[in-house]
Amino acid sequence: MLLSLEPRGQQSRPMLWLSPLLAALLTLISGALLFAALGHPPLETLRVLLIDPISDLYGISELLVKALPILLCALGLAVVYNARIWNIGAEGQLLMGALAGSALAVHIIDWDSRWALVMTLAVGTLGGAAWAGLCAWLRTQFNANEILTSIMLNYIALNLLLFAVHGPLKDPEGFNFPESAMFGDATRLPQLFEDLRVHAGFYFALLALVVVWVLLQKSFLGFQVKVLGLDKRAAGFVGFREKKLVWIALLISGALAGLAGVAEVTGPIGQLVPQVSPGYGYAAITVAFLGRLNPIGIVFASLLMALLYLGGENAQMAANLPQSITQLFQGMVLFFLLACDVLIHYRPRLKAAGRLKAKGWTKEAAA
Amino acid sequence: MDIDLLTNIFYAMVRTGTPLLLVALGELVCEKTGVLNLGQEGMMLFGAVAGFIAAFATGNLWLGVIFACLGGMLLSQLFALVALGFNANQVATGLALTIFGVGLSSFIGAGWVGKPLTGFEPVAIPLLSEIPLIGRMLFAQDLLVYLSFALFALVAWVLLRSRVGLIIQAVGENPNAASAMGLPVLRARALAVLFGGAMAGLAGGYLSLAYTPMWAENMTAGRGWIALALVVFASWRVGRVLLGAYLFGLASILHLVAQGIGLSIPGNLLAMLPYVATIAVLVLLSRDAIRTRLYAPVSLGQPWKAGH
Numbered sequence: 001m002l003l004s005l006e007p008r009g010q011q012s013r014p015m016l017w018l019s020p021l022l023a024a025l026l027t028l029i030s031g032a033l034l035f036a037a038l039g040h041p042p043l044e045t046l047r048v049l050l051i052d053p054i055s056d057l058y059g060i061s062e063l064l065v066k067a068l069p070i071l072l073c074a075l076g077l078a079v080v081y082n083a084r085i086w087n088i089g090a091e092g093q094l095l096m097g098a099l100a101g102s103a104l105a106v107h108i109i110d111w112d113s114r115w116a117l118v119m120t121l122a123v124g125t126l127g128g129a130a131w132a133g134l135c136a137w138l139r140t141q142f143n144a145n146e147i148l149t150s151i152m153l154n155y156i157a158l159n160l161l162l163f164a165v166h167g168p169l170k171d172p173e174g175f176n177f178p179e180s181a182m183f184g185d186a187t188r189l190p191q192l193f194e195d196l197r198v199h200a201g202f203y204f205a206l207l208a209l210v211v212v213w214v215l216l217q218k219s220f221l222g223f224q225v226k227v228l229g230l231d232k233r234a235a236g237f238v239g240f241r242e243k244k245l246v247w248i249a250l251l252i253s254g255a256l257a258g259l260a261g262v263a264e265v266t267g268p269i270g271q272l273v274p275q276v277s278p279g280y281g282y283a284a285i286t287v288a289f290l291g292r293l294n295p296i297g298i299v300f301a302s303l304l305m306a307l308l309y310l311g312g313e314n315a316q317m318a319a320n321l322p323q324s325i326t327q328l329f330q331g332m333v334l335f336f337l338l339a340c341d342v343l344i345h346y347r348p349r350l351k352a353a354g355r356l357k358a359k360g361w362t363k364e365a366a367a
Numbered sequence: 368m369d370i371d372l373l374t375n376i377f378y379a380m381v382r383t384g385t386p387l388l389l390v391a392l393g394e395l396v397c398e399k400t401g402v403l404n405l406g407q408e409g410m411m412l413f414g415a416v417a418g419f420i421a422a423f424a425t426g427n428l429w430l431g432v433i434f435a436c437l438g439g440m441l442l443s444q445l446f447a448l449v450a451l452g453f454n455a456n457q458v459a460t461g462l463a464l465t466i467f468g469v470g471l472s473s474f475i476g477a478g479w480v481g482k483p484l485t486g487f488e489p490v491a492i493p494l495l496s497e498i499p500l501i502g503r504m505l506f507a508q509d510l511l512v513y514l515s516f517a518l519f520a521l522v523a524w525v526l527l528r529s530r531v532g533l534i535i536q537a538v539g540e541n542p543n544a545a546s547a548m549g550l551p552v553l554r555a556r557a558l559a560v561l562f563g564g565a566m567a568g569l570a571g572g573y574l575s576l577a578y579t580p581m582w583a584e585n586m587t588a589g590r591g592w593i594a595l596a597l598v599v600f601a602s603w604r605v606g607r608v609l610l611g612a613y614l615f616g617l618a619s620i621l622h623l624v625a626q627g628i629g630l631s632i633p634g635n636l637l638a639m640l641p642y643v644a645t646i647a648v649l650v651l652l653s654r655d656a657i658r659t660r661l662y663a664p665v666s667l668g669q670p671w672k673a674g675h
Contacts, residue, residue: 005453086458143656144649147405147458148596152642155589159642163635285462324473324584331409331467335449338460342453 005346015344020290020297023336024304030332040319048318049311049325059310061196065268067306068201069094069277072260073284074302075212076253078293082216083249084229089135089150090257091281092157093128097258098265099161100127102180102272105265106169109184116186121262128258129251131157136250140243146250154281165274180272189267201263208256213295215252225249257281278309279327286334305330370499372627377504379623384616385515386411386570386578386587390594391601391608392522393566398598399526400559401539401666405461406446407567408591409468414439414568415575416476419582423484431576432511432569439568440561442468447557454670465591473584486580487511511573518566523605535559539664542671552671567591589642596645600652602662611648618644 031049032042053059073090080087101124108116131153138144162178171181189199216222228235228245235242260280265272283305290304291297312326390407397404417438422431442464450460487509496506526532537545538555546552570590575582593615601607622637653659 088462138646138650142650143653143659144646145596145599145653148592148599148649149646151589151592152596152645155642156639159635159639163633166635167633282466286466289459322474322477324470324477327466327470328474329470331463331470334459334463335445335467338455338463339449339453341455345454 004349005342006349008345008347011344015340016292017297019340019343020292020301020337022340023290023333026336026340027329027333030336031329035321038321040321045315045319045321049315050307052318053310053314054307058196061193061198062310063303063306064198064202066309067302068205069260069264069280070283070287070305071205071299071302072208072263073257073281074287074291074298075208075295076256077284077288078216078291078295078298079212079225080249080253081288081293082222082229083225083245084232085139085246085249086147087132087135087150087250087253088147088285089132089153089281090253090284091277091279092150092154093131093254093257094261094264094277094281095154095157095161096131097124097128097261098272098276099157099164099261100124100130100258101262102169102183102265103164105183105187106180106272108187109181111184111186113186116184117189117266120183120187120266121259124262124265125255125259128261129255131258132250132254133247135254136247139250140246161272161276162274165272169272171271178274182271183266187266188270189263197268199263199267201267204259204263208259209295209299212252212256216295221248257284283309283330286330289334290337374500374503376617376620376624376627377501378507379620380613380616381504381508381512382578382616383619384613385512386573386590387594387597387615388515388519388609388612389570389573390567390591391597391612392518392605393563393570394594395598395601395603395605395608396522396526396535396566397559397563398603398667399535399539399664400556401542401664401669401671402450402556402560403457403461403668404443404446404450404464404560404563405458405595406442406464406468406591407563407594408587408589409465409472410439410442410564410567411468411571411574411587411591412472412585413442413468414571415586416472416479416571416582417568418572419484419575420475420479422576423479423482428487428576432572435572435576436565436568439564439566439571441564442471443560443564443567444557446564447560450670451553451556451560454672457668457670469585476582476584479582480584481581484576484580487577509577511569511577515573519605519609526605536664539666542666542669546673552673556671570594593641593645596649599659600648602652602659603664604662615641615644 028046032046035042035045054063073094077087077090101120104123105120134153135146135150138149139146165178165180169180171177171179174181189201191197191199192202216225224235224240224245227238228240228242232242261276264276269276287298287301287305291299291301308326308329312323315321315325316323390411394404394407414435418431418435421434422428445467446460446464449455450457489507489509491507496502498506526535534550534555537548537550538552542552571587574586579586597608597611597615600611619641621640622634625632625637
């Protein structure tokens with residue numbers, strides 16, 4: 001038997017949404033096989049990884065805490081990726097948001113007014129937007145590939161952050177730990193419930209979700225962005241200005257990532273530390289694709305990704321598996337997704353090898 | 368600056384440039400056939416961890432090198448399957464490969480972090496290594512650096528002088544015409560991706576077996592990405608890849624230079640230099656869009672299927 005791919009002619013709408021589910025299922029199966037191969041009971045380990053972490057209210061709250069930055073970054077990525085601008089820099093933009101916000105926050109520790117929080121959030125958001133703006137400037141002005149510039153800016157942002165916590169922003173009373181001072185209460189995002197870490201950043205995520213949804217699905221700007229992504233030349237012919245769209249898309253994406261970063265330091269962390277992000281910006285890439293660059297899809301994908309982060313921590317404690325299982329599953333699910341996506345445009349067909357042979361035989365006979 | 372310092376800087380420049388040279392040569396061949404594989408970082412990391420574990424478990428460094436190559440090749444074929452077999456977007460598939468490689472290598476290597484290993488030691492060639500300034504740079508390196516010289520010569524010869532080089536070029540410049548001439552486009556591309564995987568794996572192995580003989584998560588520190596920029600920097604010409612790799616090597620060891628001339632700049636700021644340099648180079652070389660388009664393989668990044 002031979003498997004061959006036949007073009008469908010037009011993309012299959014059911015497969016468009018079945019493919020992510022199929023990819024998630026395949027990841028689970030591969031995960032179970034991997035656990036079995038490593039000598040862990042597969043179903044038990046999957047439970048430790050995916051169900052135990054959210055079996056109580058505290059777990060649900062932690063899930064939301066982790067999903068928040070991922071969701072914000074991924075929503076931004078949905079905007080740029082729809083325009084086929086490959087911003088890989090959400091991680092750096094998140095870090096710059098955290099850094100910029102912290103640079104202000106440590107200087108206004110004594111403030112009592114709520115404006116302290118507003119200003120810190122604004123500065124963080126602008127920090128992220130500025131970092132993405134650099135990419136936009138390099139691309140529109142110098143034609144520099146944004147994949148490479150944005151990833152380089154990730155490494156630069158990380159080093160800037162490390163420099164800041166070892167130098168100018170280091171807490172003078174912090175026993176020489178590479179951390180900033182704890183922020184003042186007025187610059188902290190309030191928690192939504194007592195004893196649970198889920199914080200007011202939740203409302204920003206909801207707001208961002210609505211804004212990005214309206215932008216992509218209902219606005220002329222979103223339409224322009226999508227046309228640019230589908231066919232750059234066509235966008236030019238109807239008079240959409242590419243440079244302007246590149247700028248806008250990247251600024252939105254950077255601002256959301258920056259907001260994610262500053263919400264982390266003013267929310268659950270409360271100070272600037274070297275490990276602001278365990279790779280949320282990279283996880284957001286997987287999430288954006290898994291959610292089909294659609295805001296609603298991205299909500300589910302980011303909850304799944306947050307669950308993987310929680311599960312990774314839990315697996316380390318309960319099953320003595322390395323925490324990097326999170327990244328491993330991230331990579332697997334993205335790979336399976338891209339592989340399953342082939343079914344959107346192609347129909348798999350089994351060709352009987354016997355028939356082919358028979359054909360060959362008749363040819364030979366004819367000759 | 369005295370001559371000893373310069374000799375040492377040249378020596379470290381080649382040592383640091385070697386992993387970049389290896390990955391970039393692999394990616395160059397790959398891009399010449401029209402395939403853009405952004406998974407270099409992931410393949411390097413997997414090569415590094417595979418090589419380290421093999422060398423640690425058997426005590427044989429060369430076995431480590433072989434496993435590093437095999438590791439890179441294994442991952443590269445995942446890319447080939449999805450991007451070439453299934454016609455998926457090459458950018459997304461390459462990103463997936465990097466994310467997967469980062470996760471897989473951290474997962475496998477979790478128990479090996481910080482284990483000590485005696486790596487490849489420099490082998491000085493008598494007499495030649497005593498040439499002032501360049502002797503140490505060219506003739507007192509470890510065996511993998513010498514291997515990288517040989518591989519550079521091989522790739523240059525294949526691309527510029529051999530029939531295989533012509534096939535590579537034909538497939539990358541015009542896959543339809545190449546296919547009409549009876550050249551196996553997809554097989555040529557898959558083989559180029561395989562070669563790229565071996566080179567990236569070898570570069571990872573160089574890091575974990577010679578440069579800093581140990582395993583640490585994300586120890587490649589973006590070298591796979593810098594190599595991608597290097598290929599653009601080189602305008603897809605093999606000689607310039609060599610030049611670029613050593614220039615970037617130099618940018619990465621500028622802290623040595625700074626120490627040498629008595630400057631004190633915080634380490635984290637100096638660590639940014641290779642990345643800043645990469646951006647600067649991209650800006651300088653991409654400014655002229657027409658020129659970039661002239662040198663880039665025409666079908667770069669475009670999916671291709673027979674009969675479409």
